[in-house]
Amino acid sequence: MSRPVVPLSRVARLGMATAASSRSVLAASFGWLAVLAAVYAADAGPPLPALAATAALLLPVSAWATAAHLAATSADLRQVLVAADGPVRTLVADAVPALLWLLAATAAGVLADVAADPHPAPVGVRLLGALLHLLCGCVGVALALALHAGRVTRGVQALVVVAVSLASARSPWLPPAGPVLSTWGSGEQPGVLLAGWAMGGPVLVTAGLLAVTLRCRRRR
Amino acid sequence: MPALPALSVRDLGFRFGRGSWLFDGLTLDVAPGELLRVRGGNGAGKSTLLRVLAGAVAPRRGSVHRAGPVAHLPQQTGDLPAVDARRLVELVSGRPGADVPVDTRADQLSRGWQRRVLLEAVLGLPCPIVVLDEPAAGLDAAAVHRLADRLTDRLAAGDAVVLAEHEPLPLAGGDVLDLGGATAPALVEVVLAGTGTFRGAPAAGGRLTLTVPPPERDALLLAALHAGWSVHSVNPLP
Structure with missing residues (x-):
């Protein structure tokens, strides 16, 4: 693979500077903190179900933050980067700030549980909770990238994200929220198959959405 | 090679x-x-x-x-x-x-x-x-x-x-x-309304038609308006 004309570190710094100046990204960040405050305002129950619930809620919020970042990023600059370094590297460049936001949101979600959940839990539970946040958040990021690549308007994007989040939360088999909530959200130890689907399902959905994103971007 | x-x-x-x-x-x-x-x-x-x-x-x-x-x-x-x-x-x-x-x-x-x-x-x-x-x-x-x-x-x-x-x-x-398509016109036809002469050309029937390259169009229109003429129409010519 050839050396990129615009190194990822520079594109990521540009993306971070753009995200930092976006009020919409700030609004999504406060939205996530408000969700955590609402969940942990009272006793949220044992840590794993509480973490599974906030992980499921991270799906729409991470999609919101990603959509806000993409809207703040220049379409002109994106075209420049695609010509210089190709669509895959440009997609990575678009995803890096969103993934950094997701890491911070995951850390906030786990720290909120550590600080506000009165029930004791081993470190492994918190690590599993962090993984669930990352899996659900990645689907949100990929969903926002795909909707943006399909030139879906912001209002319709919001409707699609809410509908997908609700459908996923209501269906035990539909990743990412459904399997996460129906396994670790119930407070019981899930079977291997269900646990595997709860982990592998979001990965498959994320990969599929990224493939759709690349295809849409190439056809513009 | x-x-x-x-x-x-x-x-x-x-x-x-x-x-x-x-x-x-x-x-x-x-x-x-x-x-x-x-x-x-x-x-x-x-x-x-x-x-x-x-x-x-x-x-x-x-x-x-x-x-x-x-x-x-x-x-x-x-x-x-x-x-x-x-x-x-x-x-x-x-x-x-x-x-x-x-x-x-x-x-x-x-x-x-x-x-x-x-x-x-x-x-x-x-x-x-x-x-x-x-x-x-x-x-x-x-x-x-x-x-x-x-x-x-x-x-x-x-x-x-x-x-x-x-x-x-x-x-x-x-x-x-x-790639073809609509290209810039070679000339522009400017039809002025008024009487008398402008740039050495006499008006006939209250109309005076002049043909200029596109870059000279604005200067011509400005001069005509200053001279008291009205602009009847401006048409690109192929």
């Missing part, structure tokens, strides 16, 4: 959805150090062709082979992010922009200046192929000449340059690819 082309296009075709083909069966080579000027009227497909050549869009038919990455200035939209303009140029191109406002956010600049900032970032990219979509749009005369000098340097250094242009840039040589 002849140099391999920097840009090699074979049987290229593109259309949006099931619409008519903007271009089809296009085959061309651009060698290192060579200039290709793409011309055509509005909607002829110049910008789309440049986006395909740059790799921003996949062709519907045919193939494009590039010898390396492309420095591509897309068509003007003016949507730069809320980042310091000089920092933006530095982050994209790796070098500070010489011709960029200091301590000013890129999104707060006028569209013309945003264009210049983006152009500065693109021209700073170390790419062997340069594809610029109407780079002179919105630039003053001095900036156009600076741009022409920089492109001359890039050509001399062996970079291939492809330009979409309405008004030709002051650059020597280059092959021309004309």
Whole structure:
């Protein structure tokens, strides 16, 4: 693979500077903190179900933050980067700030549980909770990238994200929220198959959405 | 042994959805150090062709082979992010922009200046192929000449340059690819209403018809209005 004309570190710094100046990204960040405050305002129950619930809620919020970042990023600059370094590297460049936001949101979600959940839990539970946040958040990021690549308007994007989040939360088999909530959200130890689907399902959905994103971007 | 082309296009075709083909069966080579000027009227497909050549869009038919990455200035939209303009140029191109406002956010600049900032970032990219979509749009005369000098340097250094242009840039040589479409009229017919003579021509039946090249149209209209004539109509002639 050839050396990129615009190194990822520079594109990521540009993306971070753009995200930092976006009020919409700030609004999504406060939205996530408000969700955590609402969940942990009272006793949220044992840590794993509480973490599974906030992980499921991270799906729409991470999609919101990603959509806000993409809207703040220049379409002109994106075209420049695609010509210089190709669509895959440009997609990575678009995803890096969103993934950094997701890491911070995951850390906030786990720290909120550590600080506000009165029930004791081993470190492994918190690590599993962090993984669930990352899996659900990645689907949100990929969903926002795909909707943006399909030139879906912001209002319709919001409707699609809410509908997908609700459908996923209501269906035990539909990743990412459904399997996460129906396994670790119930407070019981899930079977291997269900646990595997709860982990592998979001990965498959994320990969599929990224493939759709690349295809849409190439056809513009 | 002849140099391999920097840009090699074979049987290229593109259309949006099931619409008519903007271009089809296009085959061309651009060698290192060579200039290709793409011309055509509005909607002829110049910008789309440049986006395909740059790799921003996949062709519907045919193939494009590039010898390396492309420095591509897309068509003007003016949507730069809320980042310091000089920092933006530095982050994209790796070098500070010489011709960029200091301590000013890129999104707060006028569209013309945003264009210049983006152009500065693109021209700073170390790419062997340069594809610029109407780079002179919105630039003053001095900036156009600076741009022409920089492109001359890039050509001399062996970079291939492809330009979409309405008004030709002051650059020597280059092959021309004309995509057709609505082109600028060769002459403009100005019909004035009034009596007497203007510029040595007498009016007949209250009308005076003059024919001028497009660049002289505005000066003629201004002079006619100052002289007390009314403008009846202005018509482009093929």
